[in-house]
Amino acid sequence: MASVSLDHALVLAAILFAVGFAGLLTRRNLIVVLACIEIMLNAAGLAFVAAGARWGQADGQVMFLFVLAMAAAEVAVGLAIAIRFRQSLKSLDVDDADRMRG
Amino acid sequence: MTALFYIAAAVAVIATVLVVTRRNLVHALLYLVISLFAVAVVFYTLGAPFVAALEVIVYAGAIMMLFVFAVMLLNLHADSPRAVPRIAWLGPVILIAVLLAEVIYALTVETQPLAGAEVGPQAVSEALYGPYVLGVELASMLLLAALIGARHVAARASDEEEAAASMERGRASALQPAEQVATAGTPAAAEQGEA
Numbered sequence: 060m061a062s063v064s065l066d067h068a069l070v071l072a073a074i075l076f077a078v079g080f081a082g083l084l085t086r087r088n089l090i091v092v093l094a095c096i097e098i099m100l101n102a103a104g105l106a107f108v109a110a111g112a113r114w115g116q117a118d119g120q121v122m123f124l125f126v127l128a129m130a131a132a133e134v135a136v137g138l139a140i141a142i143r144f145r146q147s148l149k150s151l152d153v154d155d156a157d158r159m160r161g
Numbered sequence: 162m163t164a165l166f167y168i169a170a171a172v173a174v175i176a177t178v179l180v181v182t183r184r185n186l187v188h189a190l191l192y193l194v195i196s197l198f199a200v201a202v203v204f205y206t207l208g209a210p211f212v213a214a215l216e217v218i219v220y221a222g223a224i225m226m227l228f229v230f231a232v233m234l235l236n237l238h239a240d241s242p243r244a245v246p247r248i249a250w251l252g253p254v255i256l257i258a259v260l261l262a263e264v265i266y267a268l269t270v271e272t273q274p275l276a277g278a279e280v281g282p283q284a285v286s287e288a289l290y291g292p293y294v295l296g297v298e299l300a301s302m303l304l305l306a307a308l309i310g311a312r313h314v315a316a317r318a319s320d321e322e323e324a325a326a327s328m329e330r331g332r333a334s335a336l337q338p339a340e341q342v343a344t345a346g347t348p349a350a351a352e353q354g355e356a
Contacts, residue, residue, distance in 0.1 A: 064162075064163050064166050064275045065207070065275065067166070067167075067170070068166070068170075068203065068207060071170045071173065071174070071203065074174055075173060075174065075177055075196075075200075078174070078177045078178055078181055079177065079181075081181060082180065082181030085181070086181065088186060090186055090190075090228065090231065090232060090235075091180075091181075091186065091189055093228070094180060094189065094190060094193050094228065095180075095181065097193070097220075097224065098177055098180065098193070098196065101196075101197065101200055101216075101220065105200055105203065105204075108204055108207060108209050108212055109207060111209070111280065112207040112208050112209060112274075112275070112280065115278055115280060116280070116288075117280050117284040117285045117287070117288040117289075118288060119209075120209050120211060120212045120280060120285045120288075121285060121288050121289050121293050121296070123209075123212050123215075124212070124215065124285075124289065124300075125296055125300055127215060127216075127219050127220070128300040128303060128304060129300075129303065130220070130224065131219065131223065131224055131304065131307070132303050132304055132306070132307030133307070134224050134227055134228070135227065135307045135308065135310075135311040136307050136310050136311050136314065138227060138228065138231040138311070138315075139310070139311040139312075139314040139315035140314055141231060141235065142231065142234060142235065142315050143314055143315065145235050151235070
């Protein structure tokens with residue numbers, strides 16, 4: 060019974076990742092795109108923790124901490140880019156930045 | 162714990178779908194907080210209380226605060242729809258109430274995690290500062306690099322504005338003597354012409 064639920068934790072991680080990925084592809088607001096990346100990273104961390112719990116080891120949780128640090132670094136740089144984006148393009152629509160110019 | 166796991170998983174999926182579908186940016190971010198809380202409850206039911214606490218502190222606390230601050234800095238009032246339906250508070254309240262009831266139930270009635278034995282903070286810390294200590298150092302370097310990079314990227318705009326403003330001032334102060342010279346030069350040239 061327990062292992063069934065742990066398998067379902069992996070299914071939950073897959074669902075959350077898919078929802079985040081769908082949002083990443085469909086939403087055009089840069090902040091929401093960053094939030095969707097957070098959802099996907101969180102789902103990956105959930106898969107790590109579920110795998111760690113499956114074998115009763117601490118390694119999964121350690122990997123989640125690394126994912127956490129990476130997510131914090133990513134969101135700091137991403138939001139700084141969002142602020143620059145807003146200042147230079149006067150919008151938050153990612154489609155406004157479809158050209159690689161200056 | 163099995164029922165708690167499935168309820169928290171359902172709350173996580175519902176809240177995440179609402180994050181992706183909401184038009185209002187701040188509402189989407191607040192649903193993301195609920196989603197992270199729900200995943201924290203899932204972690205607790207899986208027997209990882211340390212990671213559940215960190216999920217609440219770092220993800221739902223620090224990272225989402227960063228998001229909300231960025232939204233405040235960006236001043237997005239014009240972009241998001243102003244008219245919020247009065248019933249909008251009901252969804253988050255229901256989801257959070259379900260999670261709160263689950264946490265109370267898990268802490269008081271049913272404390273046995275799904276995996277049999279929970280992996281507590283001590284085991285995680287021993288692994289973190291034992292075989293994974295190099296990863297911890299690399300994570301600290303990554304965070305420092307991100308801090309410097311974020312400061313550099315976000316501050317460049319104001320620096321450029323300052324530089325442009327000082328250039329304007331410099332051009333104005335450079336123009337003024339030139340104009341004086343020009344106005345002073347024309348009578349002299351006229352005199353020369355007369356002579």
